[in-house]
Amino acid sequence: MIDLHCHILPGVDDGPATMEDAVALARAHVEAGTSTVVATSHVSWDYQDNGPANLLPAVEALRARLAEEDVPLEVLPGAEIAMTRVDALDNGDLAALKLGGSAWLLIECPFSPSAAAFAPVLDVLQARGHRIVLAHPERCPAFHREPERLSAYVSQGMLTSLTAGAFVGSFGREVEKVAREFLAEGLVHSVASDAHDLRRRPPGIREHLLAAGLDPALTEWLGRDVPAAILGGDRIPMAPVTFPKPSRGGVLGRLRARTGSGR
Template identity: 40%
Template sequence: MIDVHCHLLPEVDDGPRTIEASLQLARRAVEEGVTSIVVTPHAYHPYFETRHHNVALEVAQLQQRLDEEGISLTLYVGQEIRIFGELVEALESGEAHSLAGSRYVLVELPSQSIPAYTEALFFQLQTAGYIPVIAHPERNHELALHPEKLHHLVSSGALSQVTTSSLTGQFGRQVRELALTFISNGLSQIIASDAHNVEHRDFNWRAAKQEVVNELGEEMWEQHLHFTEQILANKQIAMNPPRLPEKNWRGRWKW
């Protein structure tokens, strides 16, 4: 299994504070069935100053340590990039990293809003040959209130990534229902852990699988695993057109 969103590097952002904590988190990944991780520290985030980090070097150093410890994980370079106007230029210059060197770029929106320039920036990314992947849209306040905005972005060529912990209810019932709704309606094509530590932000892959299989079926789970493989292989993801979510008579999302 491949995880394309994980904060595994020590002493970089709000992930592991020590190398020992990184190793502990890596061991937990293996226990959960993960074989490959795209390491995605925060980049261009207002709360984390990470520009002085050489992500490629630090991922290589962590890979060496994992190999020495006998932890069977293959690491790839990536970043969770907070949306900003010069993102295309940063990618082209090598200052910012796509997911495993692919055309796919993990983009984080502010938790409460969608910047007015988002659609224009996504168009610039796609024109330059990249595909934006919106990180955890189910935890964005504006998208929760207006899922039609996510529908528009995905219909225009973006993808989005739901978090395993959202599916297991760690962020509350409403976030869980929205995550399942986004998946079932083709608004979110990727599932990833966004793991930070074993204490509070674990991988939760097995529990997330159970939720998706129980609610949406085994085929939906397998489809999402395939989409993640396509990202790592830098291949085009072929998906059905997204649908606009609907609510039932009780005001609950339908999936």
């Protein structure tokens, strides 16, 4: 598995506090079948000191320690960027914070009830030439209320990265339902761990998706094939299986009612 969203750098956000904790988290990633993680520390006003100046050296320090400890996990640079922080970052900063040096930025979906303020930020980023992966939209109340906005963003070329634990109820039944419905509607392109620690938010992608009953080929597409294409600058591959037909109720029923679509 290739994990595009993981808080593994020590002492920079709400991930591991120490280098020892980060090494333990890296070992757990390897045990969970992950070969590569992108260190997506928070770049937000809560962690306003975070930026290329401190995050890139932290990646190099962790890489060196993992080599010393013989932990076979590749760690790449990146960030989880809050929408409210985007205006404070110039294009050079944004380029340095892209996922593994790719063309893609990981943008955090806020935990706010309205998506009205999202569009200006995302439009500006795209106008500045940046490609966007939306982090954990299944946990964003605004997309529960207005799923048509997420559908529109995907139509504009944005990708999504959902959290593996969402598919097995780690964030509650409503988030699990929405994650499954977004998947059924073709609004999910990759799945990551969003791991922070060993107990509260541990690593793992494949086991969660298989436990949720996803097809093994779809699991590999979400957890390996699409992330590899994102990091490698390749065309996003087609899904290997047909997505299950969504129910007419719930968030996607509202989506189809508002957009006039139906299946």
